[in-house]
Amino acid sequence: MSDSVTTLPQRSSRSGSGRGDAHKASPRSDRARADWRKRFEIAILSGPAIVMFLAFVIFPVFMAAYYGFFRWKGFGVPTNFIGFQNYVAIFNDPNFREALMHNGFILVMSLVMQGPAAVAFALLLNQNIRGRSLIRVLIFVPYVISEVIVGTGWGLMLQYTGAVNDMLTNMGLGAFAHDWIADPNIAIWTLMVIISWKYIGFAVILMLAGIQGIPEELYEAAAIDGASYWQIQRWITLPLLGPTIRVWAFLSIIGSLQLFDLVYIIWGQYVASTAGTSTMATYMVREGRLAGNYGFGNAVAVVIFVISLAIALTYQRLVLRRDTAGALTEAPGKKQN
């Protein structure tokens, strides 16, 4: 998946060119008609997807960029062009800067909290044991249920009079009871716990899939050479799991920058800076749609997009590039064996 994000998987390009050769070689009396037919097939098969994609993804994104230059309440055609004023206002708003800080915090903490834990769990669970399928289903459950359910359930549990504080009191740890959600000093940590809980299963499953992609022969060779279990994990599994870890980190980073649902559901009524958990996306919805300033909301959307894109491109350049290079230079030889 790593290389497929940036370039076509090279297996397909190989088969593509190979098939092209076969096409040329095959005797065709009327090449022109065949070409026309091919173009027709391409149009019929890919047309619907491309039209849908352009209409409902690309077009709205460009419209967001356009609306962002207007002071506009969402009625009729925007006329009050104000240039970059919305953008100036966004970066001068301390509430936005705070939201941006929260996104940064969530981004870093997600990587730090989930990454090592996910790799460790995946290594320990990567065994051909009984009940493996059940274990996987149960680990994946938090990822499968919706943000609304997660928010509602955790919201009730973490109330001051909720189950978590009650359990702490019962265990004699009543001193640790907090108002987990309403206290702005710890709310963001509460959010981090909920996020980690929701997404760790996905990370573990992804890592397990990555580990299974490592050729069995390497383990056999290492075992013959007398490597210990830990040596094998350190020198074979971890390096070869690198691409998977980097793809996971990429998905996690993008997710952190766009985080909306959980925060909006749990803290919805306080999303202003008072709750201490506002993100760029909740800021956008609050200042844009709820306040009726559609032009401003779109400008915030553009800022979120540009920040995400910049980080994503930098990440692809600095980190994912290594995987692509490796895939192109080494993989074919490996696959031949």
Added chain:
Amino acid sequence: MSQVALTGRATTSRRRSTTSKSGASWGSPTTYLVATVLISICMAPVLYIIIGGFRSNSQITVNPSGWPDPWVLTNYTSVLTSSLFWQQFGNSMISAVSTTVAAVALALMASFVIARYSFAGRNAMYALFAAGLMFPMTVAITPLYLLVKNLGLTNNLLGVILPQIAFALPTTVIILVPFLAAIPKELEEAASIDGASRLGFFFRMVLPLSLPGVITTGILVFIGAWNGYLLPLFILNDSKQYTLPLGVQSFSSEHSVDTAAVLAFTSLSMIPALVFFSIFERRIVGGLTGAVKG
């Protein structure tokens, strides 16, 4: 005959993950300990929601973290007999199923073109969909809302379904292309010698052979659509049109005093995604393996 050989090959690549049926053994106690710890962390809040639905409000108030004593069924029965729940359940079903079918069908056709045809715009087409991963719904939501409004589809499930299909396309295409590209070209040549057109090849060979990828993406799309929140929040504004996530939220704010009922409503609304996922769990891991290997 080549088909037999190929299906054999396709299953061997997957065999490593499925041998557990025959060759599973009892692992070390440490493994089970780790698994138990992780599972309890993952399941405790879910069980809290489900079991909490079997308690009464006074039980919850007196002892928030306790066990049901006695078990109360009325929360669940009153949700299950409310027409609003079933209405919203039906809306979610319609939205998720039609999004899944349409998105996977469209993506499969487009991926087939990208993986198996050589033509000038091929790389550009792939890049277009890959770039879509960078365009999350959050960014496009306001213009999307205006677009849906101009199409006259606000407060209409179709206004949710159409954008959902479009936003599901990038991931689906990215996962499906490697699957379709992995089908050996010899097979296509054999099919064409046997007189099958490329479209015939698509329906007779590609569809069955890419089934693991189709199922994986299908599950991802279904779960994404079933759980979707932001889009329905903008598009739907009448509780009769709500999908379940919005239903859960409005129920829990309307019945904020009736915690037990909220818990029952919440746990019933997560069942379909869970059932759907657990049926196909093995496929999803296999599909992700294929995608990660690229």
